[in-house]
Amino acid sequence: MPYKCHPERLHFLHTNIYRASSASGMIARPAFQDPLAYPTGGFYNPRLSEAIAQATDKEPGMITEEPLLFEISSPGQTAVAMPDTDVPPVRPEAVIPRALLADAPPPLPEIGPLDLVRHYTALAHRLFSIDQQFYPLGSCTMKYNPRVNEKALALSGVADLHPYQRDEDVQGLLEMMHRLAEYLAEVGGMAEVSLQPAAGAHGELTGLLIINAYHRDRGQKRSKVLTPDTAHGTNPATCMVCGNTLVTVKSRSDGRVDMDDLRSKVDADTAALMITNPNTCGKFDNQIGDIAELLHQAGAQVYLDGANMNAVMGITRPGDFGVDVMHYNTHKTFSTPHGCGGPGAGPVGVAEHLRPFLPVPVVVRRDNGTYGWDHDRPKSIGKVRSFYGQIGVLVRAYAYFRALGAQGLRSASEKAVLAANYVAARIRHRYAMPFPPPYAHEFITVPDFDRTEVREVDFAKRLLDYHIHPPTMSWPIHHCLMIEPTETESKRTLDRFCDVLLTLADEAEKSPETLRTAPHRMPIGRLDEVAAARKPVVRWRANDGS
Numbered sequence: 001m002p003y004k005c006h007p008e009r010l011h012f013l014h015t016n017i018y019r020a021s022s023a024s025g026m027i028a029r030p031a032f033q034d035p036l037a038y039p040t041g042g043f044y045n046p047r048l049s050e051a052i053a054q055a056t057d058k059e060p061g062m063i064t065e066e067p068l069l070f071e072i073s074s075p076g077q078t079a080v081a082m083p084d085t086d087v088p089p090v091r092p093e094a095v096i097p098r099a100l101l102a103d104a105p106p107p108l109p110e111i112g113p114l115d116l117v118r119h120y121t122a123l124a125h126r127l128f129s130i131d132q133q134f135y136p137l138g139s140c141t142m143k144y145n146p147r148v149n150e151k152a153l154a155l156s157g158v159a160d161l162h163p164y165q166r167d168e169d170v171q172g173l174l175e176m177m178h179r180l181a182e183y184l185a186e187v188g189g190m191a192e193v194s195l196q197p198a199a200g201a202h203g204e205l206t207g208l209l210i211i212n213a214y215h216r217d218r219g220q221k222r223s224k225v226l227t228p229d230t231a232h233g234t235n236p237a238t239c240m241v242c243g244n245t246l247v248t249v250k251s252r253s254d255g256r257v258d259m260d261d262l263r264s265k266v267d268a269d270t271a272a273l274m275i276t277n278p279n280t281c282g283k284f285d286n287q288i289g290d291i292a293e294l295l296h297q298a299g300a301q302v303y304l305d306g307a308n309m310n311a312v313m314g315i316t317r318p319g320d321f322g323v324d325v326m327h328y329n330t331h332k333t334f335s336t337p338h339g340c341g342g343p344g345a346g347p348v349g350v351a352e353h354l355r356p357f358l359p360v361p362v363v364v365r366r367d368n369g370t371y372g373w374d375h376d377r378p379k380s381i382g383k384v385r386s387f388y389g390q391i392g393v394l395v396r397a398y399a400y401f402r403a404l405g406a407q408g409l410r411s412a413s414e415k416a417v418l419a420a421n422y423v424a425a426r427i428r429h430r431y432a433m434p435f436p437p438p439y440a441h442e443f444i445t446v447p448d449f450d451r452t453e454v455r456e457v458d459f460a461k462r463l464l465d466y467h468i469h470p471p472t473m474s475w476p477i478h479h480c481l482m483i484e485p486t487e488t489e490s491k492r493t494l495d496r497f498c499d500v501l502l503t504l505a506d507e508a509e510k511s512p513e514t515l516r517t518a519p520h521r522m523p524i525g526r527l528d529e530v531a532a533a534r535k536p537v538v539r540w541r542a543n544d545g546s
């Protein structure tokens with residue numbers, strides 16, 4: 001008898017039957033009929049279909065529910081085998097005041113080793129990760145991070161070092177840092193780079209402190225910092241933290257700086273312009289040479305938020321278009337996963353006239369070929385980070401540079417730009433684009449299905465059903481989705497993403513409820529996000545069963 005099932009549910013079952021049966025060696029790959037249903041390939045297996053039907057009849061709930069450890073607890077089970085103690089036993093009452101002792105042991109779950117492993121493995125399979133899912137997370141550059149980088153980091157010559165070791169004992173690491181600083185300087189067209197800052201925003205802070213120190217050194221008191229309204233949010237925040245006065249510059253409808261507005265705001269009190277280029281709308285502002293000239297004529301400096309360097313590496317260099325200071329988000333451009341607050345490093349590069357102000361110490365190569373630290377910079381803004389900086393992230397960046405080489409870096413940027421423009425071109429007839437192409441490495445769409453009251457969050461939730469991580473949402477403009485496919489995704493994955501987005505556009509028009517109530521294939525559905533934030537239930541209580 002043919003089995004009937006809602007397509008949503010069928011996909012879900014396919015996925016999980018695949019897991020169950022591949023674990024038992026029955027099949028090697030998923031067998032999906034719906035080309036949108038899964039990013040990897042597969043073959044159709046009628047026997048498997050039959051198995052799905054049987055499984056549904058027998059155990060409809062078997063796939064979705066993973067109980068708490070407390071719920072699978074069984075008295076007497078344990079996952080550890082402790083050796084007998086070889087010291088005399090001590091009664092807790094003899095050493096701990098009575099008032100501090102509990103009346104009964106805590107109700108911890110008692111689980112055998114295999115159940116424990118299976119529980120956590122089941123939970124791990126529910127996670128989204130770059131190894132399993134596509135992350136078009138705008139401004140976060142969630143690309144593939146080569147495993148070889150992790151290997152480099154795990155080498156004993158890196159992992160086993162102590163920051164207090166003598167310079168003579170860590171020559172290899174110092175050489176690597178020196179080279180990395182040189183590579184970054186080359187890519188940015190900068191005279192020298194400090195590796196100290198621990199994140200992009202920290203790089204901005206360092207850069208603006210350098211600019212302020214430069215003006216002070218010249219006997220000038222300049223307070224104003226201009227930022228285009230397309231700047232990354234950390235730019236104005238940095239400006240406030242540094243005690244500068246923030247002045248916003250308007251951008252035009254094509255996403256580029258409004259030159260008339262800029263001209264009207266640059267004056268003798270202007271310390272700097274902080275510009276993100278390519279900006280957060282995914283547009284590269286090709287007026288940047290003129291912009292820099294305007295600022296320099298007024299005695300001001302140009303700060304480039306270089307977090308989006310993955311769009312321009314090997315194609316153009318900030319130093320060549322007039323930038324005085326910039327930071328790099330190594331954790332976006334040069335691997336290390338960025339989204340969701342992972343570790344970072346935001347090295348800062350400066351033009352020749354700002355070298356004296358760099359944070360101390362700076363790693364240098366001495367005349368005798370050894371490496372060490374230069375502390376002798378009397379005008380330095382001081383130290384901004386303890387020890388050597390975020391070594392783990394810097395080692396990954398170094399490995400990435402070495403693996404790709406100059407041509408590889410350029411090619412990475414070309415592919416990032418191509419991927420963004422390809423996706424934009426494929427969906428443009430259904431998704432409104434507030435800024436016109438061409439784009440750099442990312443773009444913004446404001447899905448316009450107002451009649452149906454489908455919002456950006458509904459698209460984001462529905463994408464989860466297709467095993468695609470939601471893009472960045474509602475920023476930098478209201479109701480937008482910000483999409484950054486990155487250079488490491490295949491055309492196949494990009495095509496599937498576009499197909500899914502087009503399917504969602506159909507759904508938004510024909511069955512908006514499907515989007516508004518998504519996700520349908522996740523372990524849990526739409527959360528009451530306010531309640532989850534304000535009244536989170538994070539504790540299991542033995543007695544109330546909650």
Ligand SMILES: Cc1ncc(COP(=O)(O)O)c(C=O)c1O
Nearest residue numbers: 139199200201232234305307344
């Ligand atoms: C354009 C831009 N500037 C600055 C930052 C801040 O970097 P971080 O998160 O490392 O502080 C980001 C982060 O994504 C960014 O995209």
